[in-house]
Amino acid sequence: MNFTFYLDTPAFQSLALHLMLGIEIPVHMFGAFCILFRTPVSMRSVKWGMLNLHIWSMGLDLGVSLLTIPYILYPALAGFTLGVLNDFNVPLSYQAYLLAVLIGLLGVSIVTILENRYFVMFVQDHWWRHFRIPFLIFNYIFALVYFLPAYYYIPEQTSALKEVFEMLPELPQDIYNAHVFVLATDFRYVVFPVFVMSSLLVMESGCFIILIYTEVSTSLEYPNMYSVIHTDASDGLSGGFSKF
Numbered sequence: 001m002n003f004t005f006y007l008d009t010p011a012f013q014s015l016a017l018h019l020m021l022g023i024e025i026p027v028h029m030f031g032a033f034c035i036l037f038r039t040p041v042s043m044r045s046v047k048w049g050m051l052n053l054h055i056w057s058m059g060l061d062l063g064v065s066l067l068t069i070p071y072i073l074y075p076a077l078a079g080f081t082l083g084v085l086n087d088f089n090v091p092l093s094y095q096a097y098l099l100a101v102l103i104g105l106l107g108v109s110i111v112t113i114l115e116n117r118y119f120v121m122f123v124q125d126h127w128w129r130h131f132r133i134p135f136l137i138f139n140y141i142f143a144l145v146y147f148l149p150a151y152y153y154i155p156e157q158t159s160a161l162k163e164v165f166e167m168l169p170e171l172p173q174d175i176y177n178a179h180v181f182v183l184a185t186d187f188r189y190v191v192f193p194v195f196v197m198s199s200l201l202v203m204e205s206g207c208f209i210i211l212i213y214t215e216v217s218t219s220l221e222y223p224n225m226y227s228v229i230h231t232d233a234s235d236g237l238s239g240g241f242s243k244f
Helices: 010-037 041-068 084-088 092-122 128-145 148-152 157-167 173-177 188-221 223-229 237-242
Strands: 070-072 077-081 181-184
Touching: 010 041, 041 084, 041 092, 070 092, 077 092, 077 157, 092 128, 092 148, 092 181, 092 188, 128 188, 148 188, 157 181, 181 188
Parallel strands: none
Antiparallel strands: 070 077, 077 181
């Protein structure tokens, strides 16, 4: 059988993502310019955190829309890519790992922003200042390696492809002719690392959001006590609010 609708085809997906890329690149360039050259002095403490988040967001967009362009054979963990990395004969396993790492690094950069706000606004003289750098280093290293179990257990492709095609018996002929890559036949090897990474990011983000909310609520309820505890006016509450 062949594709029934053009919207289902790999050609349309490639075209759509390239059109999105034409919008994304100017927006990302403008965003980077604003962060680097238009960030006000009052936000200097969060400037590099914003740039870090922007870089990984841009990296993920480019990874999906230009470098890989994955075409997924859902519900199987299989598919093929249409991006420029194919022109350089980059193995599909490397491309899958690249996307997983970019997603992890984007999540960690969000946690980094929240941690920065909490540190600058409330705990510069707290014990946390000694722990924050190892905490951030751990997060970034973990984002680089969390997908290793899935990569290590990539199945033998001949038998894995047979299993996928049995699961999806009526695929268009173009799919059978493509270089289909099977990431996993046992979903646990992919789901578990992703679950661990996602849970870590959600818990860390939630903790910083709760801590910031609690500190802000306390400062609004007891402003006099807050001004005594936080004597550094430039990085105190008023400065913290101006940096959001």
